[in-house]
Amino acid sequence: MLERIEAKNAEALARIRDYIREGNFTQGDRIPPERQLMEQLGLSRATLRQALEALERSGAIWRHVGKGTFIGDGPESLAVGEDTLVDLGRQLTPMRMMNARLCLEPALAREAAVHATGEAMAAISRTTKQARAAATWSEYEAQDDHFHRTIAQASDNVLLLSFFDQLNGVRRKVTWGSVERRNVKPPADHSSFDEHEAILQAIADRDADRAWSAMRDHLKSVSARLFP
Numbered sequence: 001m002l003e004r005i006e007a008k009n010a011e012a013l014a015r016i017r018d019y020i021r022e023g024n025f026t027q028g029d030r031i032p033p034e035r036q037l038m039e040q041l042g043l044s045r046a047t048l049r050q051a052l053e054a055l056e057r058s059g060a061i062w063r064h065v066g067k068g069t070f071i072g073d074g075p076e077s078l079a080v081g082e083d084t085l086v087d088l089g090r091q092l093t094p095m096r097m098m099n100a101r102l103c104l105e106p107a108l109a110r111e112a113a114v115h116a117t118g119e120a121m122a123a124i125s126r127t128t129k130q131a132r133a134a135a136t137w138s139e140y141e142a143q144d145d146h147f148h149r150t151i152a153q154a155s156d157n158v159l160l161l162s163f164f165d166q167l168n169g170v171r172r173k174v175t176w177g178s179v180e181r182r183n184v185k186p187p188a189d190h191s192s193f194d195e196h197e198a199i200l201q202a203i204a205d206r207d208a209d210r211a212w213s214a215m216r217d218h219l220k221s222v223s224a225r226l227f228p
Contacts, residue, residue, distance in 0.1 A: 111155035
């Protein structure tokens, strides 16, 4: 069953890449909205979104809530080179990386509580559900990464989103060492599930202070698991 799902997602990803290539889209171009892509490519909404999320994680596209999906990994004027990310990653310990996240991401959650549109809220909610449904740790981690980025997007501030993307880019370069996994996928009582829900609910309630606290509590919980 899992193999069939993976094959279906791979096919969808190939269709979108072919569509972008054949349409001669270039850096900064906006691609059609989801509804149009669904019709043209013959994909379901769920399958299309998973493929778009994969492209976004790879840096092939970036999305701005309320404006659309664009080719490239974000506004060029705010981009940081790969060499710079690698160099920063080498200088940071995992603990210092978590401290940097604790400085930025609670503030992003606070801004999201103030500025998130209905579309942005739907995107955050969707990632929480997809994380719970993840069949592997790898799939969960991809959805967890997307959860945090959708919150950054919901801040509706391109500079803050750029800061998040740069921080996230450096995070991928930091050597975390091996993390022991006792299960194939996160257990049903994985603490991050409820923590994500608490963040989502605070943002949905437009409670900026609670959103800040919920995100900080979540990151502290993650840090406690990584650095017992």
